[in-house]
Amino acid sequence: MKTRRWMMTSVMLALAATASGIAQANATVGQAAPAFSITDSQGKTVSLADFKGKHVVLEWVNPGCPFVKKHYDSGNMPGTQKSATGQGVVWLAVSSTAKSAGDYKPPAELEAWMKSKQSAHSATLMDDDGKLGKAYGARTTPHLYLIDPAGKLIYAGAIDSKPTANPADIKTAVNYVNQAVGEALSGKPVSQPASTPYGCSIKYAS
Amino acid sequence: MSSFRFLLCRLALLSLSLLPGLALAQGAVVTTEQVRAELVAQAPEGVEAGKPLWLGLLIKHQPHWHTYWKNPGDSGLPTMLSWELPAGVSAGEIQWPVPQRLPVGPLVNYGYESDLLLAVPLTVGPEFKGETLNIKLRADWLVCKEVCIPESGEFSLKLPAQAATAGHAALFEAARAALPQELAGAKVEAKLQGEGLRLLIDGLPAAWQGKTLQAFPEEAGVFNHASAPQQQWAGAQLQLTLPVSAQRSEGPTRLAVVLRQDDAPGGLRLSYQTAAWPALGEVAAPALQPVEPEAAAAAPTSILLALLLAFAGGLLLNLMPCVFPVLSLKVLGFTAHAGERRVLVAGGLAYTAGVVLSFLALAGLLLVLRAGGAQLGWGFQLQSPLFVAGLALLFGLIGLNLLGVFEIRMVLPGNLAGARAANPVLDHGLTGVLAVAVASPCTAPFMGVALGAALTQPAPLALAIFAALGLGMASPYLAASLWPGLARALPRPGVWMRHFKILMAFPMFATVLWLMWVLGQQVGIDGAVALLGLLLALALAAWVFGATDLKARGRTVLGALSLAILAGTAWWAWPALREAPAAAAQADGASASETWQAWSADKVAQAQAEGRTVLVDFTAAWCVTCQFNKRGTLADAQLVADMRAKNVLLLRADWTRRDAAISQTLNSLGRSGVPVYAVYKPGQAAPQLLPEILSVALVRDALSL
Numbered sequence: 001m002k003t004r005r006w007m008m009t010s011v012m013l014a015l016a017a018t019a020s021g022i023a024q025a026n027a028t029v030g031q032a033a034p035a036f037s038i039t040d041s042q043g044k045t046v047s048l049a050d051f052k053g054k055h056v057v058l059e060w061v062n063p064g065c066p067f068v069k070k071h072y073d074s075g076n077m078p079g080t081q082k083s084a085t086g087q088g089v090v091w092l093a094v095s096s097t098a099k100s101a102g103d104y105k106p107p108a109e110l111e112a113w114m115k116s117k118q119s120a121h122s123a124t125l126m127d128d129d130g131k132l133g134k135a136y137g138a139r140t141t142p143h144l145y146l147i148d149p150a151g152k153l154i155y156a157g158a159i160d161s162k163p164t165a166n167p168a169d170i171k172t173a174v175n176y177v178n179q180a181v182g183e184a185l186s187g188k189p190v191s192q193p194a195s196t197p198y199g200c201s202i203k204y205a206s
Numbered sequence: 207m208s209s210f211r212f213l214l215c216r217l218a219l220l221s222l223s224l225l226p227g228l229a230l231a232q233g234a235v236v237t238t239e240q241v242r243a244e245l246v247a248q249a250p251e252g253v254e255a256g257k258p259l260w261l262g263l264l265i266k267h268q269p270h271w272h273t274y275w276k277n278p279g280d281s282g283l284p285t286m287l288s289w290e291l292p293a294g295v296s297a298g299e300i301q302w303p304v305p306q307r308l309p310v311g312p313l314v315n316y317g318y319e320s321d322l323l324l325a326v327p328l329t330v331g332p333e334f335k336g337e338t339l340n341i342k343l344r345a346d347w348l349v350c351k352e353v354c355i356p357e358s359g360e361f362s363l364k365l366p367a368q369a370a371t372a373g374h375a376a377l378f379e380a381a382r383a384a385l386p387q388e389l390a391g392a393k394v395e396a397k398l399q400g401e402g403l404r405l406l407i408d409g410l411p412a413a414w415q416g417k418t419l420q421a422f423p424e425e426a427g428v429f430n431h432a433s434a435p436q437q438q439w440a441g442a443q444l445q446l447t448l449p450v451s452a453q454r455s456e457g458p459t460r461l462a463v464v465l466r467q468d469d470a471p472g473g474l475r476l477s478y479q480t481a482a483w484p485a486l487g488e489v490a491a492p493a494l495q496p497v498e499p500e501a502a503a504a505a506p507t508s509i510l511l512a513l514l515l516a517f518a519g520g521l522l523l524n525l526m527p528c529v530f531p532v533l534s535l536k537v538l539g540f541t542a543h544a545g546e547r548r549v550l551v552a553g554g555l556a557y558t559a560g561v562v563l564s565f566l567a568l569a570g571l572l573l574v575l576r577a578g579g580a581q582l583g584w585g586f587q588l589q590s591p592l593f594v595a596g597l598a599l600l601f602g603l604i605g606l607n608l609l610g611v612f613e614i615r616m617v618l619p620g621n622l623a624g625a626r627a628a629n630p631v632l633d634h635g636l637t638g639v640l641a642v643a644v645a646s647p648c649t650a651p652f653m654g655v656a657l658g659a660a661l662t663q664p665a666p667l668a669l670a671i672f673a674a675l676g677l678g679m680a681s682p683y684l685a686a687s688l689w690p691g692l693a694r695a696l697p698r699p700g701v702w703m704r705h706f707k708i709l710m711a712f713p714m715f716a717t718v719l720w721l722m723w724v725l726g727q728q729v730g731i732d733g734a735v736a737l738l739g740l741l742l743a744l745a746l747a748a749w750v751f752g753a754t755d756l757k758a759r760g761r762t763v764l765g766a767l768s769l770a771i772l773a774g775t776a777w778w779a780w781p782a783l784r785e786a787p788a789a790a791a792q793a794d795g796a797s798a799s800e801t802w803q804a805w806s807a808d809k810v811a812q813a814q815a816e817g818r819t820v821l822v823d824f825t826a827a828w829c830v831t832c833q834f835n836k837r838g839t840l841a842d843a844q845l846v847a848d849m850r851a852k853n854v855l856l857l858r859a860d861w862t863r864r865d866a867a868i869s870q871t872l873n874s875l876g877r878s879g880v881p882v883y884a885v886y887k888p889g890q891a892a893p894q895l896l897p898e899i900l901s902v903a904l905v906r907d908a909l910s911l
Contacts, residue, residue: 028452165356194455
């Protein structure tokens with residue numbers, strides 16, 4: 001009797017273990033990142049579940065935003081992307097800008113803009129209705145998230161420690177994304193798991 | 207020509223403002239397309255040690271443009287001032303006026319529109335000597351409407367040391383009136399509760415009592431600004447709950463909140479202290495620990511296990527009370543065709559296909575909903591009163607059919623009935639679909655776990671798990687059809703079948719009864735009566751269209767009449783069947799209240815902190831297994847008495863109706879359906895989950911009674 005109960009429990013625990021990474025309404029650092037399945041700029045469906053076993057970065061982007069320009073024109077964002085994807089991290093750029101917003105860019109244009117900045121992202125997710133953005137609580141462009149191979153959210157916040165629009169500040173700022181990716185890949189806990197994002201408000205469809 | 211110059215001008219301005227470059231300083235005023243900024247001063251007694259001296263940046267916004275408070279809210283940046291002052295003179299902090307809430311779609315910012323003076327006090331030391339005070343300021347501000355433009359300006363000002371500078375006295379006076387005042391004698395008690403920081407505030411002005419206040423937390427990285435703080439007055443005490451951000455980046459123990467009543471200028475500033483914040487990820491729901499990540503390494507082996515368990519779960523589904531009546535129908539089908547091997551095999555395969563495809567369709571639906579981020583789980587369809595009513599009507603019809611009130615072939619158009627008769631394989635397939643529709647409320651043992659796992663897996667694996675469930679459910683029939691010996695062992699057809707068929711109507715009606723009870727829990731007695739009315743009208747129509755002994759004319763007249771009655775009843779019943787607001791009754795509220803309390807994550811956390819063991823029963827009125835356990839094991843008098851003696855806190859989470867908090871908790875436990883029985887022990891973060899079917903011994907063991 002006792003053994004049977006033990007077996008039952010361990011079977012359930014083993015099953016429950018596969019169950020980490022369930023959709024939640026609000027992304028919480030230290031908990032499972034919300035699952036998603038969404039169309040990218042090429043029209044392909046991209047799901048978070050496709051990347052199980054890999055680190056995934058989500059970056060909210062809007063080329064019309066001066067803060068996004070700061071990090072792209074200076075090469076800081078492309079550099080961060082290159083460094084991450086070079087180490088096997090999946091980098092997903094997300095546009096949650098509503099189609100009705102003045103600075104909405106259709107998929108091909110957005111992709112062309114990113115390419116022109118030597119962006120090294122893996123895919124661009126078109127979140128025109130804002131569901132993905134809202135599930136993650138994304139507020140600004142840029143706003144960055146890091147998800148570990150088990151699907152847990154391990155970083156949420158700003159690209160770096162200097163919330164300004166001045167490109168000169170990049171040199172002296174701590175790049176939180178580089179730091180989090182580096183620590184996560186070497187098996188260490190992320191020392192700064194959250195920061196306050198800065199930039200332009202995401203123009204969500206209302 | 208002139209338009210070309212205008213264009214050049216616009217371009218120049220645009221590049222100035224977009225490239226976060228400096229707007230050129232013209233002394234004390236900087237003008238951009240969005241703001242006019244001016245450095246102003248007030249020194250009514252001249253520049254001298256110990257005399258009052260104020261500087262201020264006056265920002266006049268173009269309509270609908272705004273700049274930000276010290277906590278800008280969900281986005282934005284506070285205005286920054288950096289001063290260059292002679293030796294002996296130092297500038298203090300910006301005196302921020304009480305801001306306004308500035309909603310941007312679903313986000314909320316705190317800031318200012320129209321005219322704003324950011325005043326800064328200056329301290330002049332005895333070392334300051336000179337005829338004039340030379341001031342230089344570089345200011346950086348972010349100005350936004352739909353778009354955001356980072357701007358900055360350099361300002362310079364010379365103040366005479368001897369003469370008074372008081373030209374802007376009224377401006378500074380108004381700015382002082384707009385500042386939040388520290389409230390002497392106010393008492394704030396702060397406590398972290400669930401997803402918010404709850405403040406109990408005493409000592410607010412009597413005139414504010416009962417009023418809705420605006421609240422602005424000063425800390426940028428702690429709260430969720432988009433959702434408005436909840437407030438409630440209890441006499442003179444205000445209870446204010448500030449929602450904590452799931453992505454909190456700071457955990458200060460000294461905090462402050464600014465309160466404002468209506469749009470009156472100024473407001474009150476209350477500072478308070480909190481205990482240390484829990485680590486990130488624990489704030490949103492203290493009792494919810496995610497499943498241990500290191501165990502995820504075992505995933506590949508447990509995939510196979512999940513498939514096996516799903517198969518076993520499907521097999522067990524056949525024994526569930528809500529599937530059994532439909533399967534009895536299948537038994538009738540078998541006996542009719544016993545001996546015709548090909549018919550049996552084709553039927554068994556079609557039934558299997560029907561079952562598996564239905565499960566796959568359900569899985570597909572779940573995956574689509576999951577992708578949408580919906581907080582749904584297995585059995586969710588039974589949280590919709592309309593779905594419950596529809597199911598009750600379907601069962602009512604099946605029951606009437608079994609009683610012989612009408613025959614399917616009389617109701618169906620001739621050609622369709624012919625197709626059914628000519629195409630028994632299709633018929634078997636449809637029975638399979640029906641069986642699945644009926645089985646959905648019964649979460650058999652293991653099924654909850656398998657589904658929980660399925661919901662978290664990549665789509666192909668999730669589909670495979672559902673397919674395994676379907677195969678498990680169909681397997682006994684497939685086996686019987688493939689192995690005629692089994693089918694031959696079934697009773698021979700005979701008169702008993704007619705009796706048996708009628709007998710089978712009663713479980714159908716019993717199911718209607720049960721669904722009626724579920725509906726009653728959801729929408730109350732009015733909804734239940736509405737459904738009874740609909741059933742009555744439907745029964746009448748079924749008889750009119752199905753009775754074999756009515757003349758054609760009579761059928762036309764009565765048919766039209768019965769359809770009119772049915773339509774009228776549906777029109778009458780509709781509002782009562784819609785989901786009622788939260789007022790719905792708790793299942794077994796009165797009788798259970800003493801022993802079982804309503805669940806909340808807070809209660810679990812609190813009890814754990816007090817060193818109490820907690821047993822949570824995640825249940826729903828429409829879950830048969832839940833009711834079985836509730837009335838059996840969990841109602842065992844001796845067990846209840848022992849649990850009470852051991853001071854075990856018994857909580858019941860009722861999922862009969864949609865409840866986001868319960869859905870989220872189930873998700874974090876790796877489950878997507880009920881029943882779930884969780885034992886939280888003091889000092890253990892993760893709860894122990896008990897099997898879906900409880901026994902007294904098992905509960906005793908888990909609670910160490």
